[in-house]
Amino acid sequence: MELPEKLCRITGIGQSEVGRPSPKNALELTIDACTEAIADAGLRPEDIDGVANYPMKSLEGGGISPVSVGEAQFALGIDATWVGSGTHEGPGHMAAIFAAVMAVATGLCRHVLVFRSVAQAQARLASRESTLLTGRRERVDGNNAFTVPYHAYSPANLWAMYAQAYFDKYGATEAQLGWIAVNGRRNAMKNPNAIYRTPLTIEDYLAARMISTPLRLFDCDSHIDGSTALVISHRDLARDMPNPPIHIEAMGMALSGLSQGVFDGDFTAIRATRAGEMLWNRTDLTPKDLSCAQIYDGFSIHTVLWAEAMRLVKPGEWLSFVDGGHRIALDGELPINTGGGQLSAGRFHGYGHTHEACVQLWGRGGERQVRGARSSLVCNGGYGYGALLLRTD
């Protein structure tokens, strides 16, 4: 039996303007991104028969998922036969894409519209405090009960401990880690839709204020308002559509215990290693075949842990690889986060990475185009892990 992802192609992409905050509300941003993606695929809303987003609309404050599938579907005039939301308990942000792949591969849908919208900058206008503290309840429960009572309100505190453990084990340094942020900014300066486009040097990085040792300001991504969309179509239909179809060559996923507060290992690796095993077992390609990689950077340390989980280097070697910023530059051995990543382009929450991979594979990168890009890895998530290997014909 053919693997489900081999039956699917990405046929269109769209992204709204980024805002911090945006003058548009979240539904308007979503309509902008979706309309662009549908048109890019050469389709009309009437042609779309499936819609998926990530995650399900959240009624909590914070703007993490302000638009439901239903709201988008009816606003766009789509008459879908299948809709779905990817949950946190799956391949992380990639859950909606995986769901769309399964809907297309099983014959349920011909063209699935996938979107991800965030309105986290608008939410911060209402409250600048940690979203964990703005809840109405007096006490915390679940996995938050093991961090919040210790004043560890932010995921920055948790991921900082991974960075410290990694530094201690491998002798890596803060200046090496800084190249992930500096590289992102360098690329964001060539991305008209990136939120931060002023130059950033390694000296600027090191001089910035500490958030939670050893993570500094520029190791942390920034909340934004914005939406990203893509269309996933059956390969038989994709042949006759305007864009050269992008193959989903392989996918991989894993779920960590972090949302349950369950930790294993020595804090220098994440269970995304299983996503890496799964992905590379589903293709004849190898890391050496990559033209570029879009690697999750909610915090810079995610990029380190993901790169090693995906076997791009051996454990403990990624920060030597990025040191100096040459190998990961647009003209380097393996360009990464070519649109600026979340650190500089803004927290499109995983979907910016998939969008950027398609930009590169369709040669639309302009000043930031990687010459001859034919394949890109995409890795998303800090708690649940999803990865795609995308390629052109």
Place this chain on the structure above:
Amino acid sequence: MNLQVEPNPAAPRKLPELEPLTAAFWTGGEHGKLRIQHCGDCGHWQHPPLARCPKCHGANLSADAVSGRGRVQTFTINHQAWIKGVDPRFVFAVIALDEQPELYVFSNVLADPERMRSGMQVEVCFERNDDVWIPLFRPVGES
């Protein structure tokens, strides 16, 4: 040895719910004990507590006292003020308890941040807030 420490009025804590599986962890300090879920069948220690033993799948689980000793697996020193009115400088750490490899507890370490090192030997103490005895750690020999 005094195992009780006083809350810092400059840094009030948001307290945990006492849930059926977690209450023992949060209240063991009343009697000076750190209590961790323990499988009566296979002897596996588990934290945070789960509904079944993840090693043998058994339900014969109880919250038993551990030595309260361990070492710092990794740590961070927070600088960012996440909430107004709370002193932002604290040490957050993963403590690897002595009883079993990879038996981890998250906590604050009551130590000068400049002296923090991975591998540092620590022991438990407790800070009472209302009906919760928050397990905290400090360097061995500093009680």
